[in-house]
Amino acid sequence: MAAAERLHIVQAAVSQQIARLERELGVVLFDRSTRQVRLSGAGERLLPEARAVLAAARRTRQVAADIAAGEEGVLRLGIVQSERIHRLMNGLAAIAPRLQVRLHRLVPAERLAAVLSGELDAALVRAATAAPGLELLPVWTEPLLVALPVGHPLADEPVPRLPQLAGLPLRLAPRDNNPPFHD
Template structure:
């Protein structure tokens, strides 16, 4: 028995005419008649009554037609999935990233579903505004972005929440504590990038300080994390907040990194993709984002319990 014989049987059963079935299948009528005869011999039963002027289904043919259709639907599903997997195995996803993802990028790649294991990634380190514009233009498939609640034309998939940590001179008396209240830093100049360079971080920190009961004192603008840390380590009065994923880059013993007591200052990391993105790639990125979010949430709960 061959699948094409099932296909011919279903076509004739639905058309009740060998000629129309042949036209529908784009083959000659003799081939259809021949293959249906072979199927009947294989099954040892008659599927069609050809004794009259019209073709009709026998009771056996009527009973087998639903199963025949299910077989063909299963074949279509099988073929579609094979094409999708083949496309994914050859696919390259272009993703915009920031420079401070650290091990979180590994977490994202580890969360890739099994059916996307062959997907290749090309990463581009760009500023946040450029990342979003490149996704909108279709030059990037997705981008990691922080702190956005919405973005026109884009879908934002929550990945995780980064709890910011305090960096201050190791020689400062506050550095001797295991944790800090944000209010402890009142009066000490904050080193942070200007708002026009990083509005998400700037607004988040300023709002958190106000919530803690003080107006932050803004020190000299930060031109880059490493430069700022070097100034702080050299004794320049000040402090800054940094993402925990960047903490591993701090090697100076002149810098103390401390978590905040109480309610943490967090910034959401999302994956941005176009609302009209290719459905297969969108499904892959949604599944990956869901998995990495669950994994990091489990790790956070485990750390809290310890």
């Protein structure tokens, strides 16, 4: 009777659910008499297990709520190696300490394809201006730098212009690895 009141259902419904559970488990959980109902030996043995299941269900609901609130979960992130990644991860850890970030180093085209397929949750890419089926959001800007020997004539220029640099050798990753950045 007390269980029915706590669950806000009628006693008959509780009895039916207990009978269904006993049939499913193949054991009698309660010894019933006209005066009292008490746990059977099987019921006593299964009680700690049932309590553990209920505690696990409560923990699962709490973790799900934390994930929904963005406080916990797993972020699968496609990246390119950079010093900014370390700063980004530190900043993310400060605001979401229970968020697990799984980094995946892939070339840009593979990162975008993995986000599109759902294999990754997000990816950091440089110089992309379009990605059909995906939304591109600016995260930060990086200056493009030129490294010159100290004695080079352009080293004294405050900001060398591209035409001045046109004749210098340039080393880039193959175009197939990142066409927008290469271009």
